Amino acid sequence: MTHAAGWRERVGDTSLLWGLVGVVAILSVLPLARLLLEGIAPNGFFSSAALTRVLASPTTWIATRHSLVTAFGGTIVAVAIGAVVAALVALTDIRGRKPFVFCFVLPLMIAPQVVALAWLQLFGPSSTLLKMIGLAPAMGSPNPLYSAQGIIALLGIQYAPLVFLTLRAGLRTLPRELVEAGLAAGATPFTVVRTIVLPLMTPPLVAGIALCFVSCLGNFGIPAFLGIPGNYLVLPTLIYQRLAGLGPSVLSEVAVLSVLIGVIAVVGILLQDSMLKRRDFRLMSASDFMRPFELARWRLPVEIALWTLTIAVLVLPLCALLLTSLVSTIGVPLTVATATLANYDYVLFEHAAAKRAFVNSFGLSATAAVVILLIAVPLAYFLAWRRSPLLRALNLTAEMPYALPGVVLAIAAILVFLKPLPLLGISLYNTIWIILFCYIARFLVLGLRPVLSGYYQLDRTLEEAAQITGARLLRRLRTIIFPLVAPMATAGALLIFLTAFNELTVSALLWSSGAETLGVVVFSFQQGGDSTYAAALATLTVAVTIALMVATMFTTGKLAQGILPWRG
Amino acid sequence: MARLTIEKLTKSFGDIRALDDVTIEVNDGEFMAILGPSGCGKTTLLRQIAGFDKLDAGRISIGDAEVSALERHVPPEKRRIGIVFQSYALWPHMTVAENIAYGLTVAGVRNPERLRRVQDALASVELDGFGERRPGTLSGGQRQRVALARCLVTEPALVLLDEPLANLDVHLRAAMEDEFSRFHTRTGTTMLYITHDQAEAMALADRIAVMDKGRVLQVASPSQLYREPADATVAGFIGEGMVVPVDVLAVNGDGTCCADLYGHRVRMRCALTQKTTSTARACLRASDLRMVEPSAPGVRARVARAIYQGGYFRLEAHVEAHPEASLHLTAPEPFTVAADTAIQLQVADGWVIPPSQNAAKR
Secondary structure, three states, X not given: OHHHHHHHHHHHHHHHHHHHHHHHHHHHHXXXXXXXXXXXXXXXXXXXXXXXXXHHOHHHHHHHHHHHHHHHHHHHHHHHHHHHHHHHHHHEXXXXXXXXXXXXXXXXXXXXXXXXXXXXXXXXXXXXXXXXXXXXXXXXXXXXXXXXXXXXXXXXXXXXXHHHHHHHHHHHOOOHHHHHHHHHOOOOHHHHHHHHHHHHOHHHHHHHHHHHHHXXXXXXXXXXXXXXXXXXXXXXXXXXXXXXXXXXXXXXXXXXXXXXXXXXXXXXXXXXXXXXXXXXXXXXXXXXXXXXXXXXXXXXXXXXXXXXXXXXXXHHHHHHHHHHOOOOOOOOOOOXXXXXXXXXXXXXXXXXXXXXXXXXXXXXXXXHHHHHHHHHHHHHHHHHHXXXXXXXXXXHHHHHHHHOOHHHHHHHHHHHHOOOOOXXXXXXXXXXXXXXXHHHHHHHHHHHHHHHHHHHHOOOHHHHHHHHOOOOXXXXXXXHHXXXXXXXXXXXXXXXXXXXXXXXXXXXXXXXXXXXXXXXXXXXXXXXXXXXXXXXXXXXXXXXXXXXXXXXXXXXXXXXXXXXXXXX | OOOEEEEEEEEEEOOEEEEEEEEEEEOOOOEEEEEOOOOOOHHHHHHHHHOOOOOOEEEEEEOOXXXXXXXXXXXXXXXXEEEEOOOOOOOOOOOHHHHXXXXXXXXXXXXXXXXXXXXXXXXXXXXXXXXXOOHHHOOHHHHHHHHHHHHHOOOOOEEEEEOOOOOOOHHHHHHHHHHHHHHHHXXXXXXXXXXXXXXXXXXXXXXXXXXXXXXXXXXXXXXXXXXXXXXXXXXXXXXXXXXXXXXXXXXXXXXXXXXXXXOEEEEEEOOXXXXXEEEEEEEEOHHHEEEEOOOOOOEEEEEEEEEEOOOEEEEEEEEOOOOOOEEEEEEEOOOOOOOOOEEEEEEOOOEEEOOOOOOOOO
């Protein structure tokens, strides 16, 4: 009896595993391989024509230089802000930590294009807010944000929370004994931070820097809103302009550009790896959270400084955005008499593409979240509990589409789906499905990581106890494992939903009439000069985002700790 | 109910031989304990029997069915065995009743039959009325009983218990030992009980297999294990036996012999096949040693330490002629002998360890 049944069971396990390998390969390996192939053999023939043309063009190198300048600059700003705030929040006894972390991390959850739009509304001659307080510069003077410095500043503000989060996670694993041993040896708290805490925090700091650099490099929304008007192009916006202006005929060239930006990103990641390999940073098991350093008489000033920072980088631009959304035309001063909800009325009920975009973005984000969880829960099962070289490679592969800049995946997806699918004869290009494909590929790892950490926290005997009663893998996944990792999975799904809901990079390159996302519509309103409509739509997306984030704050215990970045 | 046969089982992890040529035969309905220090391979053995890991060599059969061999591996879910895990492994998202019913649901048992069997299982561990509770709200002992009920409700052919008492308070252990014992008597299920606690193993098991460094050293009844250890490691591990060199001078043919221990003549128990030899070793128990008058025949020793253990002292002494040889015995309170005092020890009994059969193999 047992022999045949056992064989069938093993085949069931194996086919599930190979099915998952296939899914990850299609989501990740296929598009990236296709992109690389296009770089060396456009249209299937080896040719260096496109490669030479792109590499010989001065535009390429100007954009590359701009990309490097803004990415490095943005990283420096982000690290300066993020590291100081992380140290203050994690190591000292400031009050009101929870609401502060929520507000500080918020920019990360708001779409870059919305951040850019909000800041544009804050500065410049037509700023509704500045007009209200009579500080607006003279008409005709340029908005100072349309510059490299503007891009760097906003990238820094957008990604400071990334550095903050990685560093704070590291600080939380710091054993209190190490700090106390330093204090006992007679060192002042400041010396302890400088000589013990900081050196030990090198890995999270370096990881945060690398993450921040790659994010800045791949960011599309900020350089699109601030750079394109002044013709300050970075690689993602160059790719966008080429493709939007000339269509798929320039695919080979933009493929080369995508590979170029991908290579820069990979170099950044590899650099981080090699920096961390040289020294031993392993910490012995952490016993207890460190007791925070007392700031004593500095506590109130530090708290005021932190909240001022939050108001400056979050509240002011969002207020500017909100105020702009309430005026009938840019330039009209906002008073009780001129305030109007007409812009909201227009984007919610009149403008066809905006109405569609709500449905599309909600649908795409929710579908991506559900599909990713259906992949991530069984995939993480194998990754966490059946270790093998193949699975390690699979884990890395699944990370690729997220680690690389979004334009890389978007161009790769166009290459894969431009021609009709073999056998089926359907083309996904110019449909909403190509966007869904990219969302699933790109955000898979956002669902996979929380689920994986859920597995690592799980006592495997819980599964073995079910196995011993005769339950097969699919039943165990359904009745035992899924319920147990559900809190992590839900948190992951929420993260995916919010990220996809605010997404622009991928959809800017892949949208088509009828398949617009909210990001795309905000972008085209702004490009068309309809800043008030853009502001209204952006305000609505921010409202949805914040509402969802706030909702999670009240579901204590239901959602796993440590997954949602804004929950301290 | 089924016999469990483990033959020449070998399993390595990298360079480490976790199981080395393990052969154990557990009879139908027997309560067998696997006893050994942590890292001896007993948990690896359990995972092999359950089918969580694949073996490198050998074979395992449950009843008449071969479940593990090089070319065959029946997955755990097809083995019809039950396990009580050390961590209990109760599913926190299910009620107690749902936990117990799980295996029945998997097996396709429907209500009302399923309901009845869950109620019976709850009653058998004296947890009637606890069905709707969550495992998180139960005490350690109650969780243990739920785990036992869950394991037995499907009437497995073989039950594996992985250090089930390790996480319980001392005062609960005795009660749970009783519970396991009664359960075994009532159901007659073949049980394999993994433990590092020899008192537990002695109290519960029909037979005990002693393991060390991946090998089975001896499989015997608790009493035989204590009285007639098969080798020096077992002798030292079980009941803290002292292993001492002896000359077997004459074998009596009735399972006793005359031996010389540090120049003192002692009558000892030995195997019927024991030959006279000058290189034998014997196992002595603390209870075999007694302090006598200095003039009486015995082994002369010097007191190294006297440790008070509540009501009596544990004496550690070095043999005067062989200072490297250490003996220990108990001395009743009051005891006033100072350290480094010479004492005379009479040896009343001992067991000559039979020459190792696997000596050549090692």
